[in-house]
Amino acid sequence: MKKPLPYSEAELVEKLQNQDTEAFSLLYDNYSSALYGIINTIVKDDEVAQDILQDVFVKIWKSVASYKREKGTLFTWMLNIARNTSIDNLRSKNKKYEIRNIENDVYVVDKNHNTTLNTDTLGVKQAVAKLKFEHKEMIDLVYFGGYTQDEIAKEMDMPLGTVKTRIRAALIELRKLFH
Amino acid sequence: MDVQAYISSDVLDRYVLGDVTEQERKEVECLSHIYPEIKTNLDALQESVNSYASFYEKAPPTALKGKIMAEIMKLGKEKVKPDAKVISLSETASKSSSTTYKWLAAASVVLFMLTAFLYADMRSKLNASQNETITLAEKLGQINESSNNQITDLKTKNELMAASVAIFNNPENKIIKMAGIEKMAPTAHATICWNSKTKEVYVGFANLPAPPTNKQYQLWAIADGKPVDLGVIDKNSDALSIQKMKVTEKAQAFAVTLEKVGGSQTPTLTAMYVMGGV
Numbered sequence: 001m002k003k004p005l006p007y008s009e010a011e012l013v014e015k016l017q018n019q020d021t022e023a024f025s026l027l028y029d030n031y032s033s034a035l036y037g038i039i040n041t042i043v044k045d046d047e048v049a050q051d052i053l054q055d056v057f058v059k060i061w062k063s064v065a066s067y068k069r070e071k072g073t074l075f076t077w078m079l080n081i082a083r084n085t086s087i088d089n090l091r092s093k094n095k096k097y098e099i100r101n102i103e104n105d106v107y108v109v110d111k112n113h114n115t116t117l118n119t120d121t122l123g124v125k126q127a128v129a130k131l132k133f134e135h136k137e138m139i140d141l142v143y144f145g146g147y148t149q150d151e152i153a154k155e156m157d158m159p160l161g162t163v164k165t166r167i168r169a170a171l172i173e174l175r176k177l178f179h
Numbered sequence: 180m181d182v183q184a185y186i187s188s189d190v191l192d193r194y195v196l197g198d199v200t201e202q203e204r205k206e207v208e209c210l211s212h213i214y215p216e217i218k219t220n221l222d223a224l225q226e227s228v229n230s231y232a233s234f235y236e237k238a239p240p241t242a243l244k245g246k247i248m249a250e251i252m253k254l255g256k257e258k259v260k261p262d263a264k265v266i267s268l269s270e271t272a273s274k275s276s277s278t279t280y281k282w283l284a285a286a287s288v289v290l291f292m293l294t295a296f297l298y299a300d301m302r303s304k305l306n307a308s309q310n311e312t313i314t315l316a317e318k319l320g321q322i323n324e325s326s327n328n329q330i331t332d333l334k335t336k337n338e339l340m341a342a343s344v345a346i347f348n349n350p351e352n353k354i355i356k357m358a359g360i361e362k363m364a365p366t367a368h369a370t371i372c373w374n375s376k377t378k379e380v381y382v383g384f385a386n387l388p389a390p391p392t393n394k395q396y397q398l399w400a401i402a403d404g405k406p407v408d409l410g411v412i413d414k415n416s417d418a419l420s421i422q423k424m425k426v427t428e429k430a431q432a433f434a435v436t437l438e439k440v441g442g443s444q445t446p447t448l449t450a451m452y453v454m455g456g457v
Contacts, residue, residue, distance in 0.1 A: 024251055028244055037236035050243055057247050061254060071208060076225055079232055083197055128234055142196040143228065149189075149198060164189050171192055171224060178230040179223070 005030060009074055016064045024061060031075065032057075035082040042086035042144050052089060056082045087146035130177065135170035138163060185210065186220050195224045336419070343421040346372050346381050355433055357455035364388050364452050371398075371433045371455065372421070378428055380409055382435075383421030387452055390414065390437060397438045399446050400430035409433075411442040432456045 005012060005026060015023035035056060040049040059081050067077055128136075141147045149167070153160040193199050194207045211218040346352060352372040359367035369385035382398050390396060396416075398409040409424040412435065416422055434454040436446040 021248070021251060025244075025248060028247065032244070033236040033238045034233045036239040037234075038232045040237055041235045050239060053239055053243065054247050054250065058250055058254065061251050070212065072225060073229075076229060079229060080197070083232075087197070128231070139196060139231070142193075142198050143232070146197075149193070164192075167192055167196070168189065171195075171227060174227040174231050175223060178227050 010069070013064070013067060013069070013074055016061075017067075027060075028057065031078060034075070035078060038079060038082050038144075039086045042083065042146070043089055048089065049086075052082075052085055056085050059085065083143070090146055128177070131170065131173055135166050135173060138166040139170045139174075142167065180210075180214075182214050182216050185214075186217060191217070191221055191224055194221070195228045339420060343383060343419070346383075346421055349374070351376050352381075353457070355455045355457055357433055357435065357453035359453055360451050363450070367453050369435060369453050373427075373430065373433075373457075378426045380424040380427055380433075381421050382409075382412060382424055382433075383416075384419070385412065385416055385435075387412075387435065393440060394437050395440045395442065396435050396452070397442045397446065398424050399434050399436065400427040401432040401434065402427065402429040403431070406434075406446050408442065408444070411438070411440075430457055 007015075012023055012027065016027065032053065036049060036053050039052045039056070040046065043049050043052060056078075060078055063081075067074065071077065138152065141152050142149070147155075149160060149163045152158070153163045156163075190199065190203055190207060194204065199207065207217075207221065211221045347354070349372070352374050355371040355373060357369045357371060359365045364387070367387050369387065370383055372381040372383070373379075380398070380400070385396075387396060395414060396412040398412060400407040400409055407427050407430070409427060412424075413420070413422050432454060434446070435452050436443075436448070437450040437452060438447060
């Protein structure tokens with residue numbers, strides 16, 4: 001499924017901005033798994049995740065003209081679209097039913113971690129397993145759960161400083177693991 | 180500005196995890212543009228988060244791609260209209276310029292953009308339909324040509340048949356059936372029409388084995404015991420065609436032999452295929 005792109009990211013962007021559907025097909029082949037992964041981890045529902053993935057690719061197609069390289073890589077830009085669309089979906093649903101339970105979210109995110117492990121690199125798998133749970137839990141709540149640091153501190157009855165420290169520690173650990 | 184303090188604050192952490200206000204987001208993007216140190220730190224953090232997100236990658240169902248591609252193709256055809264930006268008129272413009280002129284200027288810009296868009300849109304539609312028309316016309320031309328060819332073909336065949344029948348029915352013509360020679364081609368046959376007045380000879384309705392490429396059938400009249408060359412039979416001759424040959428005053432018999440292409444001076448009697456007596 002993943003094939004190396006036959007041209008640079010800059011060329012890919014240029015082709016996409018010229019509405020080249022073939023380039024879009026390549027983009028899909030290369031990034032759909034990563035985007036679907038993050039969407040699925042956030043909304044935790046295959047069907048909803050598929051609808052969101054479709055929305056996300058349509059957004060990418062429509063707004064790639066306004067993408068600027070200085071703001072980050074194409075992948076970062078697409079990940080942000082995927083994350084924001086998923087978090088918006090999560091919030092609108094939660095508003096509707098007024099169920100937002102951080103304990104549940106911690107549990108599900110962690111369960112997700114164990115069940116959706118889908119990487120082909122054993123090294124990465126082991127690396128993420130090495131993350132301290134209390135650190136991982138924090139970034140998962142923010143990144144996949146859409147919580148703010150304040151919300152976490154309040155809900156988990158924890159000083160805001162501790163939340164900040166743990167997030168910083170988690171990011172430093174990630175940096176060591178992936179670089 | 181204290182760059183180090185900014186880096187060690189939690190704003191970059193929150194930025195890469197998506198936990199910033201709109202104001203903070205703009206600030207980070209702006210400052211990382213100005214200070215390479217901030218940019219380096221931000222990129223490293225972003226890279227870590229991207230790798231972490233990729234860790235959860237999961238292949239979507241294969242059928243989804245087709246659905247999404249179809250949606251994109253549909254959008255592509257509609258041509259996403261670029262947002263028309265209202266260009267604010269320069270503040271240095273003289274105060275005397277009335278709002279009417281400003282409105283007119285703005286309206287003309289919008290009108291121009293709209294016209295340009297409509298023009299481009301119409302051009303592309305026109306081009307597309309022109310291309311389609313050309314393709315259709317070409318196809319039609321091809322069909323016409325091939326059917327014309329077929330009609331011409333049929334007409335020619337029909338005329339030939341009519342001519343054949345006319346020759347065959349002419350009471351002045353003597354019909355001589357030539358039968359296959361037993362050891363060469365027992366089932367072969369051909370017909371001669373010999374005009375008793377003009378002495379013209381026609382050979383036709385032939386059913387002869389297909390000749391090798393370097394050979395051709397030749398018709399002979401046997402007059403007073405001597406062979407008389409009446410010409411070679413057309414290679415494409417078939418059971419429906421009839422061919423005019425040379426004239427012969429006298430003939431007691433007619434025969435066809437297989438000869439070299441173009442014919443021989445004397446018949447190869449060992450290669451006689453059909454023969455018929457008058």
